[in-house]
Amino acid sequence: MTVEEFQGKFGIVGVSVAMREVVATVMQIAPTDVTVLISGESGVGKEVIARAIQGASMRADKAFVAVNCGAIPEGILESELFGHQRGAFTGAVESRKGYFEITDGGTLFLDEIGDMPLPTQVKLLRVIETGEFMRVGSSATQKVDVRVIAASNKSLDAEVAKGYFRQDLYFRLGSVNLRIPPLRERREDIPLFIEKFSEEFSQRNKIKFGGFTQEAIEILTGLDWPGNVRELKNLVESIIVLERGNEVNAVTAEKYIPKAGAFYSTEATSKFLPVRVGKTPEESERELILRALWEIKNDIVDLKNLLEANGLERKLALPVPQYPFGLHGEVGNSANGKELNLEEMEKYLIRAAIEKYHGNKSMAANALGISPRTLYRKLREYKLKDV
Numbered sequence: 001m002t003v004e005e006f007q008g009k010f011g012i013v014g015v016s017v018a019m020r021e022v023v024a025t026v027m028q029i030a031p032t033d034v035t036v037l038i039s040g041e042s043g044v045g046k047e048v049i050a051r052a053i054q055g056a057s058m059r060a061d062k063a064f065v066a067v068n069c070g071a072i073p074e075g076i077l078e079s080e081l082f083g084h085q086r087g088a089f090t091g092a093v094e095s096r097k098g099y100f101e102i103t104d105g106g107t108l109f110l111d112e113i114g115d116m117p118l119p120t121q122v123k124l125l126r127v128i129e130t131g132e133f134m135r136v137g138s139s140a141t142q143k144v145d146v147r148v149i150a151a152s153n154k155s156l157d158a159e160v161a162k163g164y165f166r167q168d169l170y171f172r173l174g175s176v177n178l179r180i181p182p183l184r185e186r187r188e189d190i191p192l193f194i195e196k197f198s199e200e201f202s203q204r205n206k207i208k209f210g211g212f213t214q215e216a217i218e219i220l221t222g223l224d225w226p227g228n229v230r231e232l233k234n235l236v237e238s239i240i241v242l243e244r245g246n247e248v249n250a251v252t253a254e255k256y257i258p259k260a261g262a263f264y265s266t267e268a269t270s271k272f273l274p275v276r277v278g279k280t281p282e283e284s285e286r287e288l289i290l291r292a293l294w295e296i297k298n299d300i301v302d303l304k305n306l307l308e309a310n311g312l313e314r315k316l317a318l319p320v321p322q323y324p325f326g327l328h329g330e331v332g333n334s335a336n337g338k339e340l341n342l343e344e345m346e347k348y349l350i351r352a353a354i355e356k357y358h359g360n361k362s363m364a365a366n367a368l369g370i371s372p373r374t375l376y377r378k379l380r381e382y383k384l385k386d387v
């Protein structure tokens with residue numbers, strides 16, 4: 001298979017030398033069982049690469065489980081990964097399998113590995129080297145066959161130097177270290193991303209798409225994209241939703257360009273999208289819609305983080321809708337005429353998280369991937385004070 005064919009098969013966009021080199025390495029290491037460390041800023045495509053490695057491996061038809069180590073409270077990460085015995089700690093009313101057992105035979109993607117507490121790192125190193133581990137509260141050794149792919153957007157070098165990350169684990173993980181460069185270091189990929197994201201998004205949501213002018217593409221290509229590919233994708237999708245078939249020229253493109261970091265940080269988003277005065281009603285309206293869309297999108301990110309990070313999907317068996325905000329018709333319509341009711345789902349998940357952490361709101365917020373402040377706001381909004 002050529003590099004292009006591989007990229008096509010796994011949907012990896014990029015013509016830059018840097019990306020092609022990453023893909024060439026991926027093709028070499030995928031079929032082996034070697035542990036891989038993928039590093040790079042937020043939104044550069046670490047998970048895309050991890051999935052391609054799994055998809056091209058001998059474990060392609062086995063489980064791929066992603067765990068965001070940064071989103072799981074320190075105290076429970078170890079039991080989430082390795083499971084626990086009944087009675088191992090307060091609240092452990094029954095024994096439970098951890099991700100390593102669940103993933104046996106498959107590939108475990110450990111995202112934000114730099115946030116893993118040191119004692120858990122010791123256990124991780126052991127399971128990578130020998131396949132052996134013990135459930136929390138148990139002294140019986142178990143054995144699994146799991147391939148580990150780790151990712152980090154922190155420099156693990158620096159974490160090691162500060163004493164937050166074990167050097168032996170770093171060396172072990174880094175036997176193959178794939179560094180994905182930030183988008184601003186491979187600008188030649190930007191026009192391709194714009195094309196791919198606008199085609200995919202408009203087709204999937206049946207929205208007319210008027211195309212970008214060359215100038216508009218040049219403007220977007222010149223930006224620094226601190227949130228990398230994710231930020232670019234979000235921006236392209238907003239433009240398509242709100243422009244509805246209009247051609248996007250330089251003037252239109254400029255209107256959507258966020259102030260520094262706006263599309264990057266979900267917490268900051270609404271603050272950075274002020275409805276400015278001195279605009280036509282149409283422009284103000286557009287900004288209001290954009291703001292509403294962003295809030296919905298952030299909510300979806302919150303839900304997704306919760307489901308992915310905490311394995312709640314195992315407990316709650318909740319479906320994860322891809323586009324619950326249903327952009328099939330006009331903004332605000334429901335998808336395929338079905339009411340997906342995001343608010344109900346959110347309430348449900350908030351209650352579940354608070355229950356899971358026995359009323360500890362800051363742990364619940366952490367698990368939901370939102371700030372405690374946001375959680376309190378939502379509790380007030382939804383009148384969930386008494387849960």
Ligand SMILES: Nc1ncnc2c1ncn2[C@@H]1O[C@H](COP(=O)(O)OP(=O)(O)OP(=O)(O)O)[C@@H](O)[C@H]1O
Nearest residue numbers: 011012013041042043044045046047048153229230
């Ligand atoms: N090379 C690529 N080809 C196609 N899509 C990409 C590529 N890189 C990133 N994307 C898209 O950009 C978004 C972000 O990618 P991904 O989730 O893999 O980033 P990440 O590095 O894991 O980010 P984070 O550090 O925030 O977890 C996803 O929607 C992904 O599909």
Ligand SMILES: [Mg+2]
Nearest residue numbers: 046047111151
């Ligand atoms: Mg990721």
